[in-house]
Amino acid sequence: MRKDLHEANRLSWNAATRAHNSHKGDQAQFFRNGGSTLFPEELALLGEVHGLKALHLQCNAGQDTLSIARLGADITGVDISDVAIDFATQLAADAGIPARFERADVFDYLAHAAESSVDLVFSSYGTLCWLSDLNAWAQGIARVLKPGGRFVFIEFHPYAMVFDQDWTMCYDYFNTAPLAESGVSDYVAESGDGLAVGEYQAGEQDFVNPHASHEFTWGVGQVTTALSQAGLCVARLDEYPYANGWKGFDGMQDSGGRRMVPPTGMPRIPLMYSIVAQR
Template sequence: MTPDPITEQNRRSWNAVVPAHTSHRADEAAFLRHGGSTLFPEEMALLGEIRGCRLLHLLCNTGTDSLSLAAQGAIVTGVDLSDAAIAHAQALSAASGIPATFVQADVYAYLAAAAADGLRFERIYAGYGVICWLRDLTAFAAGIARVLAPGGRFALMEFHPASNMFSADWRLAYDYPHGGAPLELPGVGDYVGAAEGGLSPSGFLPGVRDFTNPEPCTLYRWGVGEVVTALAQAGLRLRELREYCYVNGERPFERMVPATDRRWHAPPDVPAIPLMYGLAVEKDSDDE
């Protein structure tokens, strides 16, 4: 199969930024080895009990969330497009002593191959900047439905598309995302450095400064209704849909106010709007 050229370019953009992102995180292996976790309560509530579950983490990036899930007793497989991210995840698994399987693959290719091989997972998770990399929501949802075990659950934690209507200085500036409209950007940015610790629970390091990505990328703009509809049309039953007027970890706007547990809120002069959403869908226990 001929690789999708946009996907290949996105892979190069992610490969370029991974060293910048990891440069801001102090000894992740020791942090994880001694019981540290990069997870937030919101995604854990949506996932439910994971101990002993086969758990597939899609678009897992450098694997810290995957290993945090594995440390809680899940049998984890992490999948990501970026070679550099997967290499880091594999090294981190070895250094931390937390076992997990990491696979470099386009998410669509992985889901198709997993379904063909008869793989099934009781839990599937994706979170924080996932939907914008999906060129085909229908195929993504159908792929999840095929590899989700009967009675299993898919949980998504995501930045709210309503927040994408605002500029960095909180001005209403853009249309609501919909239809998978492509958005070309100069490249994946160093949002880990910009978060100044929000995405570095192991400890923040100055690391790479003034990073400029030499590889451009393309995102896809989808609305919440389109995500929910794609999952429902794949035969998955909605269990929860929640919206949050704060952001976990990342700091996408100016003048954001830090709160406890690496959360960021809008400044007092900005009305509260949903900045994240989370959902959980389930496959009926008699479905196969």
């Protein structure tokens, strides 16, 4: 486990989170008006959550956590970024939505949380690449889930990550070394209204992250095997030819409902996948 790189990533996320939220307008008002940041895919995968005790891992600034809380779950969001957790805590108070947030490395949180304590663990979009130990992650999830509890996961597809921004094949799918990057980008600005909460705001311009970041590559087979070996039964694995909200590559277009697809004429490829697993 590379806790040194996790700490470097914490600093990078602190800087990026400020930029991200500068584009999202009055988020508290968005939630007070009944808004939700969950896409139809997450809602379908989650199903009925009213009354469930839930844990949202790598919750970022808490928007999805609050959206799940609005559905009636008793939920705690966990993230490594101080800035993200401070923002999420204040947003919950301003929006009047009950949810708890804790700042912690996900591995530390899972190691110290009570065993068999939650009905639901949720994680979504751009989370796996920050984890240096996939088996410890899967085992921690299995540990905190109650018997019969579910893990609901949706993520950008690792196959898409072999491409550079201009769709040039650049990275190995099978990569065992951490990738050093220039820092977490302002992907909210890059995606425009695809990832804005409410109306997109110009916010911070020309963001350059002063802190480098380090990413880890995990294939679909590695993820499903880690979950299975941790004692979870994978009930479904789905792939999607679009990316919700995220315009990660040149020329991506909104095919409807903020489902971003490659440029016209390019073959369809998997851009997201989801897993539902049960203890």
